[in-house]
Amino acid sequence: MKLRLWAAALLSVAAGTIPAADFPGMRSYLQTVKLRYATEAEAEKAELRPMALPNWYRIAFSGRWDDNALNHYRTHAAMTDNRIKGTFYLTDPGRNKKVGAEFCRKLLEKGCSLGIHTLSHPFLPTLNPNEQFYEIMHLRAIREADSDSVFSTMVYPYCSFGSRFEPEIILDLGKAMRSTGVIGAPTVRYNKQEKAFGYPEETLAESYLLRPGDRDPNPETFHKQLSSALNNGKALEQNPCISISMHSWHTEEGLNTLRKLLREVADCPDWWYCNQNEYAAYRFEFHQTKVTKKVEGKEALFTIERFEPATLGADPALWFSLAGAKPQAVEGAVLKVAAGRMALELPHDAAYRLPETISLLKKDGTFDKFPYLTGSMEKTGETIAVKLVNKGDVPMTRLTLTLRCGAAYTPDVQVRKPVELAPGKSIETKFQLGTMRSELRYRLGKPYFVVEADFLRDGKACRVFLPLRLEADSSLRCIGTTARAFGPLPETVDLSALSRPGAAIDLPEITAKDREKNAENVIAFRRPGKQYQLPPYRVASVVEFEPFSAGKILFRGDVAELWVNGEKAVKNKSGWLIPVREGKNRVVAVSTENRGQIRLARWLVPEAGKVRSWLVPETEKEAAK
Incomplete structure (x- = not known):
């Protein structure tokens, strides 16, 4: 029954x-x-x-499925065969044509949709605001062009990070999402994201996730979670949505179980089956x-x-x-x-209407899907200049330009009034950038801007993206580019001595090629080697800096212990609130690395805005020179 x-x-x-x-x-x-x-x-x-x-x-029911998995085809069929729709959250296809435009088009069939899962699947809170925005917005631009569909919802990699990061970093991430136009995030933090991310009240849709298992779904878990969701009237009043999730990793038996579970919840007369x-x-x-x-x-x-x-x-x-x-x-x-x-x-x-055709500006100033249109975009000083040329014989009407530039600027989004671009004519628009945030983290990384142009032509709704990514300011220093990681640590290492400012370091170093790229506001490194059977060992990351003033600075992270200026720090619920002196300070973060291949090994995040300058610790050999 x-x-x-x-x-x-x-x-x-x-x-x-x-x-x-x-x-x-x-x-x-x-x-x-x-x-x-x-x-x-x-x-x-x-x-x-x-x-x-x-x-x-009374209930909206949907699905959430992550990554560029070819097995999404099986998950898509399991849902749509039961008249259930969902959204597939994609990353950058790179050169893999199997997960390119045709992959997108097939996943869109029977009412399903696509969403943002970032370009490279990074741990977003470890990135500076420029990189956060690029990961989210540029994925939207390239995948909308791949699929000719609009992305307005997002799920962030690794699901949850919560209070391990200071609120400022979470607010930066929320700003990047809003700058991109994200209005929905069906994640494990049900009904907790809107406020944490700094969204205006009642502007971020969320969903309760059913997670019975990605490989072999457990029916007991499914029914328990579903019952919990349906009996939580207060939560449903805030967001009346329940979704099956999260990865298309099912075994053959697991896929059959998923189909059975979906049949149980199909065709409820007072449920809305939506993406x-x-x-x-x-x-x-x-x-x-x-x-x-x-x-x-x-x-x-x-x-x-x-x-x-x-x-x-x-x-x-x-x-x-x-x-x-x-x-x-x-x-x-x-x-x-x-x-x-x-x-x-x-x-x-x-x-x-929704755009029917979407294209991305190429390096030569043309658009694949609009041979009659050319464009350019450049930054001069604090001005973004955009030019579009209509070489066709039909006008482009209700042309609306939207500049999106992330959390570093206020305002982060600017919209121009609709205009008409006649055949054979061009339009040049200049956006004056607003005030740039002064904190160091907003000036790190490669600044990224994109102009989104919506228009009508021959009765069809169209969209083009004009992206612009600039080079990073190489003169800026931060924790991620100045900290040095050493290991394996010998059992006899004197961490108190190692953490004294200016003390010489004579330990094997984890080289720059093993550092996690773009992790500029954290210590982050890869474990050398690709073997999974390497034994565990301890790693010490050495950080030196000068604060604006003596006092206390909060560090958060997943390291095992922290030493500061010769003393071992005590961790509290928020992290390590460490005393700092005027002038040079040194922090040594110790972690045990026991996995072979991981994307982000360890991280340590400093409280925003309290460090005047980051310094590069010297090894014993460097000091001798």
Whole structure:
């Protein structure tokens, strides 16, 4: 017998409006709905309120699947054969054509969608803000061009990092996500991300993840997690979405089990089977749509300010509960009546559509999919200049340029008013960059900017990306480029002596080629060698710096112990709050490395903004010279 699953009723709440300064880049437009009643009194009493989910659904159900796995084809079939949709979160395909454009197109079939999982699958909090933004936004640009679909949701690599990092770094990551246009993140931190990442209230959709097992799903775990989700009415009121997840690593038996579990939750009459982008788009509009009313005689006129599908990443119709008498006629929406309830279904205006074709600027200034269009982008001083040339014989209408530049600048997103680009003409637009953050971490790495251009041509919605990545300032020093790692440590090493500022170091060094690239605001290194059977050994990372003033600085990380200026530091719940002196200080972080191949071996993150300069510790041989 098919399992019937029910959830507590979820109440609609009044929609608000979101200040553009809090979430720039989300473009809005107006729709009008006219209701005609038998009497003026009925028109006066009419009321529209956005519904938490469409069609009186009580639960949204979806899937989340990570990485560029060819086995996604099997997972896709397991879901869609049961009329369930989901979203596949991809990374950079590189030169692997098997996970390129055709891979994307197949995963989009039967209502599924694609999302952001970063370019290289790094541990995002270990990157500086420029690299965080590049990893997220450039993946969106190249994969939207691969798939001709819009990405508006994201899952970050390695799932959870939580309180191990200081809030500033998490806020930087949230800023990178918002700068990219991310409005949904179905991760293990259900209902905890929006505030932690600094998102404006009710702008980041989240989902409860069912994780029965990536290889051989455990039915008992599945049912236990599902029951827990369905019985948590308070959490569901905040985000009424449940998703199966997370990797397409299933054995043959495990895949059969997954199919059985999906059959159990298929076709529930009060569930909305959607992809993650649809859910995020709907919930953003549910919370942020603004409704105003005007009565003229027997007619109630509603003006609805909602958001363009191109910025939402999906185009589900928005539903409104309708209070009062049944109208005699409805214009601009579809009246729905069921079980004594009334609602209006409001599809998006046909003039505002998702882009059908998306292309990325090539090095020669052309676009693969738009042979009539050329473009360029450059930075001079604090100005970004963009040029587009329409060499075709058809105008490009409602051309809207959006500059996205990450957390280092305020504002981080700028949008120009729509214009028309006539045949044979060009348009040159200059964006004046805002104030740049002064903290060191915002100036590290390679600055990255992208202009997103949406337009209509021959009745089709189109998009192009113009990216610009500059060289890093090589004069800047940080913990990740100045710290030195040594190992294996002998059992007799005197860590107290080693941690005294200026003390000579005579230990085998983990060379630069083993350091984790781009990990500039952390100590990070790779273990030498590729054998999995190497024995465990201890590693010491030596850090020297000058603070702005004497006092205390918080370090966070997953190292085993910390020594500071000859003394062993004591770790508390937040990390190591260490005393520092004026002038040179030295920190020695000790960790035990016991795995053969790992992407990021160890990390140590300093409190932002309290270090004046980072110094390079000298070895004994270097000091002798």
